[in-house]
Amino acid sequence: xxxxxxxxxxxxxxxxxxxxxxxxxxxxxxxxxxxxxxxxxxxxxxxxxxxxxxxxxxxxxxxxxxxxxxxxxxxxxxxxxxxxxxxxxxxxxxxxxxxxxxxxxxxxxxxxxxxxxxxxxxxxxxxxxxxxxxxxxxxxxxxxxxxxxxxxxxxxxxxxxxxxxxxxxxxxxxxxxxx
Amino acid sequence: xxxxxxxxxxxxxxxxxxxxxxxxxxxxxxxxxxxxxxxxxxxxxxxxxxxxxxxxxxxxxxxxxxxxxxxxxxxxxxxxxxxxxxxxxxxxxxxxxxxxxxxxxxxxxxxxxxxxxxxxxxxxxxxxxxxxxxxxxxxxxxxxxxxxxxxxxxxxxxxxxxxxxxxxxxxxxxxxxxxxxxxxxxxxxx
Numbered sequence: 001x002x003x004x005x006x007x008x009x010x011x012x013x014x015x016x017x018x019x020x021x022x023x024x025x026x027x028x029x030x031x032x033x034x035x036x037x038x039x040x041x042x043x044x045x046x047x048x049x050x051x052x053x054x055x056x057x058x059x060x061x062x063x064x065x066x067x068x069x070x071x072x073x074x075x076x077x078x079x080x081x082x083x084x085x086x087x088x089x090x091x092x093x094x095x096x097x098x099x100x101x102x103x104x105x106x107x108x109x110x111x112x113x114x115x116x117x118x119x120x121x122x123x124x125x126x127x128x129x130x131x132x133x134x135x136x137x138x139x140x141x142x143x144x145x146x147x148x149x150x151x152x153x154x155x156x157x158x159x160x161x162x163x164x165x166x167x168x169x170x171x172x173x174x175x176x177x178x179x
Numbered sequence: 180x181x182x183x184x185x186x187x188x189x190x191x192x193x194x195x196x197x198x199x200x201x202x203x204x205x206x207x208x209x210x211x212x213x214x215x216x217x218x219x220x221x222x223x224x225x226x227x228x229x230x231x232x233x234x235x236x237x238x239x240x241x242x243x244x245x246x247x248x249x250x251x252x253x254x255x256x257x258x259x260x261x262x263x264x265x266x267x268x269x270x271x272x273x274x275x276x277x278x279x280x281x282x283x284x285x286x287x288x289x290x291x292x293x294x295x296x297x298x299x300x301x302x303x304x305x306x307x308x309x310x311x312x313x314x315x316x317x318x319x320x321x322x323x324x325x326x327x328x329x330x331x332x333x334x335x336x337x338x339x340x341x342x343x344x345x346x347x348x349x350x351x352x353x354x355x356x357x358x359x360x361x362x363x364x365x366x367x368x369x
Contacts, residue, residue, distance in 0.1 A: 053271055056335060057325040073326045077271055084266030116194055120246050121253075123198035128205040128257065135206060152349065155223075156356045159230060162203045163361055170195035177191060 022075035029082035036086070050081060123169065127162075134161050193239055200231045200243040201250070204279075205257040224259050225313065225343060228279050229305035229350035232286025234357065234364070240283035248276060274320025278313035285312040297358055302351035309350070310343045 054074040061070025101117055135158055142150030204227030227247075231240040247257065256263040258276075267276065286308025293300045314336060322332035358364060 050270065057271065057327070060325070060327055060331045060335060063331075069326065073324075077269070077324060080269035081266040084269045085264050117246075117249075120194055120198045120201070121250055123195065124201045124205065124246060124250060125255070127199050127202035128209070131202055131206040132209055135210065155226075155349070156353050156360075158206075159203070159234075159353055159357045160360050162199055163234070163357065163364055166196045166199040167364075169199065170192035173191040173195055 022072045022079065025079040026075040026082075029079045029086070032086055033082050050078070054078060127165065127169075130165075131158065131162060134158060196235060197239050197243045197246060200227075200235055200240070201247040203227055204231065204244065204247045205250070205255075208257050208259045223346075225279075225282075225309050226346045226350055226353075228283045228313065229286055229301075229309040229346065230353060232283040232308050233290045233301045233304060233350065233354045235283075235287060236291060237284040237287030240287040241280045244280035244283045248279060251276075269324075271321050271325045272317065273324065275313055275317030277320070278316030281316055282308040282311075282313040284308070298351050298355045301354040302347055305347040305350040306344070309347060310340070 054077065057074045057077065058067070058070035061067070061073060135154060138154045138157055139150050142148075142154060204224060207223035207227045210223055228240075228244060231243045234240075235243060251257050251263045252265055252268060254264045258267060267273065286304045289304035289307045290300055293303060318329070318332050318336050321327065321336065322329055325332070325335075327335070
């Protein structure tokens, strides 16, 4: 239900998003964000990239059209991004996963199994951490040998590691669950 | 062979490959930005799109990137710069994100259909999918959300083109190296 507000807000803003309206909604979204208190700071890592994107939008509009149009467009985008962030920040991961599984139910018709979605996500999460650790090990080893960070050279061994692990995990899953 | 591998799509073997490549794309977003010798910083995430396409085949590559985007939508900070959540799908660059699965599928399809040695196939396939298809999804969305005209949206996107071209070459060499190191890996049955 909360989730449905996002596409609705996006559509409404696209239709009625003049500068004053966009400014109002952006302010409203910002106030909602502030109501999270300290948790709002978890949004900080994404803020810089967003700021650059918004500045680009304003600049490109100012160049081709007018400052006002640019500002309105940037504020509309800001509103939606903040709303999207708020939705994710205030909803538990399990609830979102439940919604995702429900949304994926129609894929059953094509022979895909929604319950495998949770397994797939779990595997993915587990291995993001594992592969990142592997990368750090490779980088450390390279530093010891060459005295500097390995950079791009480590991508091939990392990809090989991923592929070998995928084979092993596939075998293990087949043994455990059968298929 | 190709048919057989796509028929066994929901198998656990496939699920393992799909999930682990989705994880690889996530890790590529966590890595520090890699500076090229000429000083252009590139983020490795779209490299993951190309690699998945070349190494998994179209269907599984599509699902891998879909799974990755699903995890991002659920709020995991897996995009470059630690971004995640539904907000990123409202940002002007959302089209490029949605282009990831499409790009991976196109890469996989091109890799399967094109003739020639692995290196050349992988380079062309990566360009078609990782640049062509991704931009085709990204530029219209950028134009619509930022309310730019096509011209402006194209100019804004073209800043990333040099880095993306480098990634195609990189992806081709990686695919060649990796397939040499793991000859029994069957990307799409052959």
